[in-house]
Amino acid sequence: MIRRIEINYRGVFQKTLARQVASDLVRIAARTGKVGFSNGRYSDAPERNGVPCKYFVFISPDLSEEELEAECGAKLDIDEADISIVLDDTMVKGVEPWAWSGIRPINEKVIEGGFLLVVSNKEVGELMKFIPKKEYPYHLAILPGESSLSGLWVFHDDLTHERVLGAMAGLDPELVSIDAVESYLRERTKDERRVAAAVEGYEWVHHRYKVVSPEEGIDWPHAVPVLPAWTEFREGVAVPAIQRGFRLGPRGQSRSTIFRRGTTKTMRPVIRFDLCRKCTLCWLECPDECFDPTPDGRYDVDYQYCVGCGKCAEVCPVNECIVMVDELRFDDDSSPWEFWNRDPQGYVDWAEEKKGAMRQKPLVVTGAGPVVTAPGQRVPARGVHDMTDQEVSR
Ligand code: SF4
Numbered sequence: 001m002i003r004r005i006e007i008n009y010r011g012v013f014q015k016t017l018a019r020q021v022a023s024d025l026v027r028i029a030a031r032t033g034k035v036g037f038s039n040g041r042y043s044d045a046p047e048r049n050g051v052p053c054k055y056f057v058f059i060s061p062d063l064s065e066e067e068l069e070a071e072c073g074a075k076l077d078i079d080e081a082d083i084s085i086v087l088d089d090t091m092v093k094g095v096e097p098w099a100w101s102g103i104r105p106i107n108e109k110v111i112e113g114g115f116l117l118v119v120s121n122k123e124v125g126e127l128m129k130f131i132p133k134k135e136y137p138y139h140l141a142i143l144p145g146e147s148s149l150s151g152l153w154v155f156h157d158d159l160t161h162e163r164v165l166g167a168m169a170g171l172d173p174e175l176v177s178i179d180a181v182e183s184y185l186r187e188r189t190k191d192e193r194r195v196a197a198a199v200e201g202y203e204w205v206h207h208r209y210k211v212v213s214p215e216e217g218i219d220w221p222h223a224v225p226v227l228p229a230w231t232e233f234r235e236g237v238a239v240p241a242i243q244r245g246f247r248l249g250p251r252g253q254s255r256s257t258i259f260r261r262g263t264t265k266t267m268r269p270v271i272r273f274d275l276c277r278k279c280t281l282c283w284l285e286c287p288d289e290c291f292d293p294t295p296d297g298r299y300d301v302d303y304q305y306c307v308g309c310g311k312c313a314e315v316c317p318v319n320e321c322i323v324m325v326d327e328l329r330f331d332d333d334s335s336p337w338e339f340w341n342r343d344p345q346g347y348v349d350w351a352e353e354k355k356g357a358m359r360q361k362p363l364v365v366t367g368a369g370p371v372v373t374a375p376g377q378r379v380p381a382r383g384v385h386d387m388t389d390q391e392v393s394r
């Protein structure tokens with residue numbers, strides 16, 4: 001028998017977290033006489049900030065090390081997962097985990113009766129708005145917590161690691177028992193805070209998960225990609241160039257249709273076009289060239305390509321004009337500029353409702369994680385010429 005676990009994580013920001021969870025699951029299982037190993041997979045290479053990536057863990061109570069390696073070691077992906085862990089809840093919108101071949105459902109690999117374990121402060125209903133139906137029942141468990149995001153080689157040590165280990169014991173005690181998790185952490189870290197965090201994770205999810213029936217979830221809006229067999233590969237190494245083109249307006253700049261990368265983001269910029277001073281900075285500075293010049297001299301954003309880095313919000317000189325907002329507050333990637341043109345007041349109301357009261361700064365490079373800053377300010381809808389310089393400056 002083999003238990004297969006996948007750990008969905010955000011590239012770079014959660015790599016250390018995912019690797020530690022994976023390797024500790026193997027070590028804990030080994031202490032109770034099981035055999036296991038873990039391996040990882042990038043999405044593209046090298047790993048990009050925020051890109052959906054996976055670690056895998058394979059554990060067996062009855063196979064030898066060689067047999068388990070032969071069964072699971074030579075594959076780049078798994079066909080099915082007994083448990084799928086999701087370390088950042090915005091990945092429930094879909095992941096592009098392999099060569100950017102398309103957006104795949106987060107629960108794609110979960111087997112009948114298996115578990116989807118999501119670290120999130122959202123309710124079940126808020127997550128199920130984005131998760132597709134499956135043909136069979138499975139379980140959804142939520143481990144309360146912020147997505148633990150950190151910087152390049154920095155680990156955000158906020159005890160998510162220990163809480164996830166405890167939660168795994170809560171979901172599948174045969175895989176790892178909470179006693180084994182506790183004794184492992186106590187021995188290895190000599191830190192009772194870490195043991196207590198694991199117990200907290202265990203108690204939270206133990207018998208506290210939802211059975212998701214085949215009727216629950218959404219109809220998946222994306223075509224599920226099928227990777228070509230090696231016999232279907234084209235000869236040679238010529239990669240077709242992207243056809244160059246430009247016109248004013250939404251999606252007017254030529255971009256790759258197969259390298260969209262929008263599932264990389266945990267936050268997206270909300271733009272108050274009525275406050276825009278047409279300074280060009282967002283368009284110039286966006287590292288992924290997501291802004292499209294519009295006929296009125298403003299800049300629309302293409303959310304299919306935005307990776308949520310927050311640079312546009314940093315450089316915009318106008319107070320409250322670009323604000324980064326939790327990605328799970330949005331249902332689609334349609335053009336915000338078109339919405340604003342159709343219904344200016346309706347758009348401003350929508351934008352302010354999405355922005356909410358508080359503002360977040362993603363201090364991920366320091367490993368401190370995102371911080372909530374002072375309440376934002378609701379600037380009334382107005383034309384830019386109505387504003388004084390003092391009102392405009394941040
Ligand atoms: S957050 Fe802003 S700067 Fe960053 S990729 Fe998205 S649109 Fe571009």
Ligand code: SF4
Binds near residue numbers: 318
């Ligand atoms: S940075 Fe801000 S003010 Fe400047 S063009 Fe972009 S949205 Fe407008």
